[in-house]
Amino acid sequence: MHEKSLSxxxxxxxxxxxxxxxGRDTRGWTGALTRTAAPLTFLEQLDARVKxxxxxxxxxxxxxIRRPDLPLTATYAALVAALLVLxxxxxxxxxxxxxxxxxxxxxxxxxxxxxxxxxxxxQLGPLEVTREGLYAAQRLATCAALCVGVLALxxxxxxxxxxxxxxxxxxxxxxxxxxxxxxxxxxxxLRPELHRLWDARAARTIGRHRPPFRSATxxxxxxxxxxxxxxxxxxxxxxxxxxxxxxxxxxxxDPPAHATLAAVLFVSVVVLLRILL
Amino acid sequence: xxxxxTAPPIKTTAAPPALRLEGLTHRYPDGIEALHGVTLxxxxxxxxxxxxxxxxxxxxxxxxxxxxxxxxxxxxxxxxLELVPANYAEIRRHVGFVFQDPDDQLxxxxxxxxxxxxxxxxxxxxxxxxxxxxxxLATVGLPDxxxxxxxxxxxxxxxxxxxxxxxxxGPDLLVFDEPSAALDPQNRRRLIRLLxxxxxxxxxxxxxxxxxxxxxxRAILLAAGVVRADGRTRTVLADQELLEAHGxxxxxxxxxxxx
Numbered sequence: 117m118h119e120k121s122l123s124x125x126x127x128x129x130x131x132x133x134x135x136x137x138x139g140r141d142t143r144g145w146t147g148a149l150t151r152t153a154a155p156l157t158f159l160e161q162l163d164a165r166v167k168x169x170x171x172x173x174x175x176x177x178x179x180x181i182r183r184p185d186l187p188l189t190a191t192y193a194a195l196v197a198a199l200l201v202l203x204x205x206x207x208x209x210x211x212x213x214x215x216x217x218x219x220x221x222x223x224x225x226x227x228x229x230x231x232x233x234x235x236x237x238x239q240l241g242p243l244e245v246t247r248e249g250l251y252a253a254q255r256l257a258t259c260a261a262l263c264v265g266v267l268a269l270x271x272x273x274x275x276x277x278x279x280x281x282x283x284x285x286x287x288x289x290x291x292x293x294x295x296x297x298x299x300x301x302x303x304x305x306l307r308p309e310l311h312r313l314w315d316a317r318a319a320r321t322i323g324r325h326r327p328p329f330r331s332a333t334x335x336x337x338x339x340x341x342x343x344x345x346x347x348x349x350x351x352x353x354x355x356x357x358x359x360x361x362x363x364x365x366x367x368x369x370d371p372p373a374h375a376t377l378a379a380v381l382f383v384s385v386v387v388l389l390r391i392l393l
Numbered sequence: 394x395x396x397x398x399t400a401p402p403i404k405t406t407a408a409p410p411a412l413r414l415e416g417l418t419h420r421y422p423d424g425i426e427a428l429h430g431v432t433l434x435x436x437x438x439x440x441x442x443x444x445x446x447x448x449x450x451x452x453x454x455x456x457x458x459x460x461x462x463x464x465x466x467x468x469x470x471x472x473x474l475e476l477v478p479a480n481y482a483e484i485r486r487h488v489g490f491v492f493q494d495p496d497d498q499l500x501x502x503x504x505x506x507x508x509x510x511x512x513x514x515x516x517x518x519x520x521x522x523x524x525x526x527x528x529x530l531a532t533v534g535l536p537d538x539x540x541x542x543x544x545x546x547x548x549x550x551x552x553x554x555x556x557x558x559x560x561x562x563g564p565d566l567l568v569f570d571e572p573s574a575a576l577d578p579q580n581r582r583r584l585i586r587l588l589x590x591x592x593x594x595x596x597x598x599x600x601x602x603x604x605x606x607x608x609x610x611r612a613i614l615l616a617a618g619v620v621r622a623d624g625r626t627r628t629v630l631a632d633q634e635l636l637e638a639h640g641x642x643x644x645x646x647x648x649x650x651x652x
Contacts, residue, residue: 277502277542297502304544305496349497352461356490357558358514360482 158378159203159273163371164282166379167270173383177390178262181255188393189258195386196265206272213268221260228253276300290363302346310339410434411566411594412458416467419453419618427453428618430467435594437565442605442626443598445615446640451598452493454615455568458596459488472565486515489559489593493570495551496543504530504546504554505539511562529561530554533587549580556587566594573601602630602644614639 159167181188200210234248274282280297284290313335321331371379412435419428427450435441443451456462458471460481469476472487492498501507508529512522530536533553538546546554552572559567572588573581581601585608588595599605605612605626612629614622616639622629630636633643642648 275542277506280502281506298500301500301502301543346497349492349494350500352456353490353492353498353500354510356459356461356485356488356492357511357562358482358485359510360514364513364516 157203157205157273159199159269161375162273162378163375164274164278165286166371166375167274168279168282168286170379170382171266171270174266174386175263177386178259180390181259183251183255185393188389189262191389191393192262192386193265195389196262196269199266199269203269203273210268210272213271214264217260217264217268221257221264224260225253225257228256284363284365294363298350302343302350305346306339306343309342310335313338410470411437411439412469412471412596414457414467414469417454417457417464417469418466419450419457419462420465426465426618428457428464431615431618431620432467433613433620433623435566435596437594438592439611440588440595440609441597442602442609442612442630443596443615444600444602444605444612444630444641445621448617449615449639450618451615452570453618455490455570455596455598458566458568459485459490461490486562487565489562489564489567491555491559491567491569491572493574495548495555498555498558499543499546499551502542503539504535504541504543504557507543507554508539508557508561510558515562525561525563526557529557532560533557534583548575549577549583552576552580552584553587556584560591564593566596567591569595569597569599571599571601572597573599573604600641602636602641603646606630606644606646614641616640 178192200207203210229245229249229252230243232246232249232252234246236244237247237250238245271279280293280300283296284293317331317335412433414431414433417428417431418426420426431450431454443454445451453462457464457469457476460476460478463478464476471484474480474484474487476484499507501510505526508526509522512525517525526539527536530538533556535550535553535557538550538554543551543554552575569588572584576584581604585604588597588608595609597605597609609626612622612624612626613620614629614635621639622632622635630644631647633647636642
């Protein structure tokens with residue numbers, strides 16, 4: 117690693133004659149300190165690492181439900197509803213984010229009864245609906261809804277930057293977190309670029325709002341080339357500021373005691389319910 | 394093509410130059426030769442405008458200064474370190490490169506993390522990094538912007554934050570590629586004031602000849618990869634024949650107009 121061998125500049129880092137606002141507190145390692153909107157709800161205040169670990173524990177408990185189990189499923193759903201009540205706001209945003217996962221889940225749930233071998237219940241031409249397929253579809257729908265329900269809550273209550281920092285500090289592979297971080301950052305850049313390409317196409321096609329398939333694929337191809345060009349420039353910008361292949365993890369404040377306590381409590385309840393019901 | 398007489402450098406001191414290029418030539422893989430034997434010295438504290446028409450080789454030249462490109466022929470030194478791959482890591486500590494598009498430079502989720510990126514890679518402690526980020530953001534007049542996300546910033550704010558990302562590690566040589574591009578007049582003026590207050594050696598590649606006129610003591614005119622003129626800004630940029638021969642115009646101030 118080149119950066120490890122670099123010496124720290126031992127001169128004044130900012131040779132400026134004067135400067136406004138010097139000495140002000142601008143602490144901003146991504147975490148609770150980066151929040152500016154107030155007041156925050158309890159869930160919004162929680163450390164991102166705590167929320168990620170709680171969501172992971174939740175997902176493990178949910179996917180280990182082997183058979184459709186109404187009492188446990190209903191209790192878990194009630195727990196999600198209670199968290200949503202605790203959050204109080206952003207319910208519309210929560211529902212929109214929850215809905216983004218529904219099409220993928222729906223496709224799997226609809227197809228599963230036809231492809232799982234077992235006791236045939238109905239015959240629809242060459243297709244057979246099996247009892248085991250229906251059970252699998254029901255289980256999948258339940259697990260997916262419960263998991264997405266909690267993940268959407270984490271998504272709504274955690275800014276993207278905190279989520280990225282939380283994943284990085286939890287020790288996830290740097291490459292994975294880096295790809296996620298760049299994707300989130302540059303979606304905000306590429307989306308306007310796509311709109312500009314779209315507008316330029318519309319301006320030359322005299323009001324044909326729905327482009328033919330070929331035109332749409334050309335737009336996506338042009339966007340991919342632009343994204344590639346930008347990726348090269350970003351890599352240069354990183355290299356220019358000392359990046360040599362590794363992204364050091366910044367200092368991490370320990371999660372506050374109340375957040376840890378809340379996490380332990382939540383995981384205990386979820387696991388106990390899973391065992392008892 | 395008119396070739397102006399090369400004026401003597403502004404500063405000639407006994408100290409070694411902050412930057413020296415000797416016969417720097419760069420040929421891209423497609424065969425285009427963007428630089429032909431560029432030779433120049435830049436002394437500590439100088440503020441230099443690098444001007445020229447589109448395709449003159451300005452950006453190509455700047456990208457050699459911290460090893461983003463390697464010369465095809467010729468040699469160069471930054472802070473006494475030769476521009477060879479073995480020295481690039483150390484050279485990049487001395488050179489702060491502000492790219493033309495701030496969205497290329499601001500790649501982190503928050504402003505704080507972007508400004509902290511270089512200090513973090515220098516291995517500084519948490520407290521030192523926080524102090525440097527605070528100082529850099531205060532310098533550019535955005536002391537409370539640490540928690541902001543880059544996509545929510547205006548063009549002017551992005552430009553200032555991009556500057557803070559290099560100020561945070563205290564480079565000796567600041568290199569700007571079209572710093573006033575996409576700025577409104579007020580933000581452009583604000584940027585000029587800010588750059589004029591910085592003591593670092595500066596090389597500013599720009600088409601904005603009024604910015605060059607206001608900010609820089611020395612101007613280098615590059616055209617077709619060759620240094621056509623190198624001298625005092627108010628001499629080079631007042632030479633109408635020279636400028637027009639290379640696709641440029643007199644600064645508005647020299648035309649009797651102001652921005």
